[in-house]
Amino acid sequence: MSFHNQLTGKFSDLQDIFHPGSIALIGASDTFGKWGQVILSNILAGGFEGKVFPVNPKGGKLFGLDVFASVRDISHAVDLAFITTPAHTVPGLLEELGEKKVKGAVIISSGFSETDAAGKDLEKEIVDIARKNHIWIIGPNTMGIISPHAGLFATGSHPRPKKGSVAFISQSGNLGTQLAYWAEQQGVGISLFVGSGNEAMLTCPDYLEYLAHNSNTRYVVLYVENVGDGFRFMETAEKINRKKPVILLKGGITAAGKKAAASHTGAMGGDDAVFRGACRQAGILNVSVPSDLLSLSAGFSTLPLPLGNRVGIVTLGGGWGVVTADECAQKGLVVPEIPNRVVAAIGKYLPEFWSRGNPVDLVGTRNPEAPAVAVRELMKWDGIDAVICLGVIGRHGLVKQLLESTRRSDPEASADFLAHVEKMDRKFEEGFIAQVAGFMETYQKPVIGVSLTATDKGTVRAVPGSRYGGVVYQNPETAVNVLAQMVSYGRFLSRIKGD
């Protein structure tokens, strides 16, 4: 139908573009804050191991590298070019890139269809030139790309998310790079970030087709305002979602949002009820707020998928168990009664007057084994599909304050003893997370932690050598929301298997 589908080597072209051996940076500069400086410093500081060729007619040296007056002057092959120079220079530059057989151009420059009629015409012109020259355009008006598996960080702001399995495609550059920064802060590993910009040539469905075959990517996060060819979008998204969960936020779903989106990406709106219905039908996880994109990424990429909606709750504090049970019920999750033998197994580790039910309230016990026993006994029982564990991870901050109080108030307190308690408490968290990762391997059920507090550690706590890890949200509502979405996706998978 379109140029994209005619090109046989599209997947391998994009694979080369996102894992380039060599890069030209057109518009390279050392003026702090200019795009040519921001992108180049990001690529170099990010540890890209391929060749980097700064291009600027002024020549000389930049960042200790030789500067080329034109890409024509680079003797080495170039896989990917970044263009940061004004819009009117882009047509000529694309011709040069064509001569140089460059596969892709990330056009950071703005001044195209997002501005006025002349900008629209210029955008058409560059697409024509790129087609003739077999160059894939990312953008224009993009914030750039991040490809951690290639050591390539090339965006206008400098988040450094670690390597992982979640790909982010965003039609908003700032929202997208902020998501990448959240991924870094929360420990979510990513396979790729693309700010798709004006999508003059490569559009969301193209990236989805690529990601479907990209082995590093197992989960896809999308922020879209403008789905353009809605049929192709949904067809592509549905296809990849059957193998790789697609977590999607659509901006511009209200009149106010649509108006804002029209002035942002020129999105024309469309019928949201139809869009939502199509997502539901396709099993796509259509979330309503940006933070869901990250919390779901953390859960999906780190935990086994639950096979049902029955939740065991382990809590340090009865009130937390109550509000979590309320949240579960409101999101379609069940908090079942647990059988006597499970009550008995857990009860051995708890004081006499414990809640004897689900939620399992650990308060009152000082037995450090009790939390792991409670989690394991619930997981062992086939009436439970997932466990939410509240307050076990994250109490470290308050333990430190308790120790500090003792240090300050009791002149007789043993400094060694207090240091030992603090160390044991730190070790406890790591040990507990490792134990739970083992349980997840054994029982293939997710355990979601809730810290009940802001911690300096991220949401995802990797466990070396384990395919599962700790996932610790700050509040129960996030844990319940993520679990409900995982249950929903699991049901979708069963449904299509049953087809």
Add this chain to the structure above:
Amino acid sequence: MSFHNQLTGKFSDLQDIFHPGSIALIGASDTFGKWGQVILSNILAGGFEGKVFPVNPKGGKLFGLDVFASVRDISHAVDLAFITTPAHTVPGLLEELGEKKVKGAVIISSGFSETDAAGKDLEKEIVDIARKNHIWIIGPNTMGIISPHAGLFATGSHPRPKKGSVAFISQSGNLGTQLAYWAEQQGVGISLFVGSGNEAMLTCPDYLEYLAHNSNTRYVVLYVENVGDGFRFMETAEKINRKKPVILLKGGITAAGKKAAASHTGAMGGDDAVFRGACRQAGILNVSVPSDLLSLSAGFSTLPLPLGNRVGIVTLGGGWGVVTADECAQKGLVVPEIPNRVVAAIGKYLPEFWSRGNPVDLVGTRNPEAPAVAVRELMKWDGIDAVICLGVIGRHGLVKQLLESTRRSDPEASADFLAHVEKMDRKFEEGFIAQVAGFMETYQKPVIGVSLTATDKGTVRAVPGSRYGGVVYQNPETAVNVLAQMVSYGRFLSRIKGD
């Protein structure tokens, strides 16, 4: 009707209890982790300036203080006692406290009505003794109290929220102290925290009556599972809410939550639709998740109340503006078009192709004055009641990473210049928050910040000498939710004024 209402000096008794000149700690211990150690170390390390008398039959010295074998042996007057010894010792201890004319007893000890029939009887017995002896019981089975204005921190975990105007009353000890810890982490100042425990004697409505007259308290946060006498609860809550906004979370609103609550506080449930309706009628802010309690506390206690629902949005990044406009529309807030003169005033500071509308997208400008100008021009216009400002505060983390990239990649970069940029950027945040606090004073409209990132600073950023401060949430949905609740409360106030 009850004992409480017959006592004339109840307000002044509670005022003395929460601002005691002297405290006896019954069950004092130096065994790390025992309640008698945890509470005593908290009081001492928290900087309580009154007298503290440890009581333990063993006598001797603890924490450098003389230990009394009984409260009878203390020659000084005692205003408040904490009891941490086993349940069966409490009746005798209350008799002794009566002789000593102690006004209040915070009974930390458990083993009362939360356990079994014998525990219920014991609880009745201690209430009878306390009544005869004119002692107010807080608890039993409470996590304790925090009274920052009295320098009194006396809970089982050791959060240290600063002095402020928000009172927290919680029927769940752990959930409550965790809220106090969130308050500390987010910079929300509190006037009082009470874990109300089993509420054998003082119940939620009693605390509300006290808070209505307590001058330090201007906002009230409640976590309740069991409203007991629903009529008196609602009557009291309605009354205080007309002067001091009441932010309430009810646990046990679903069958699953009710079951959990029954085993936790013995809450009997009740009709939630009726309860919700009564809250709505009374203008009480009935939130659905614990984190709302804190985010609303931050907003209400730091910002002027909006007089309407029309929102101006200032954003670093178009996508953020779109999702925020969507959220506003879904929560009943309006994002109006702005008139040409406001567009013109803001446009002077922005590049030619800016969005020329609301949301005001600042992306592209490097003019450091632009954010404050945009906020001010929107506030000046009488078609706007509140401003949400996205990404202006909180970008410091990414600016640091950009500077770090430059340092690492460009051997020619001037270290002095980069240090200067970093310093200016830090100063910018402070200066911007101070400017905005001034605008809030002038225009009496709230400005809510969104950092779009996890920062090491709290939600509330106090501005010295100003009654308003910065409030910066991490994501737009929280900002919109808080604003919607503030609008709702403002409307309630107009409604009752019109009565």
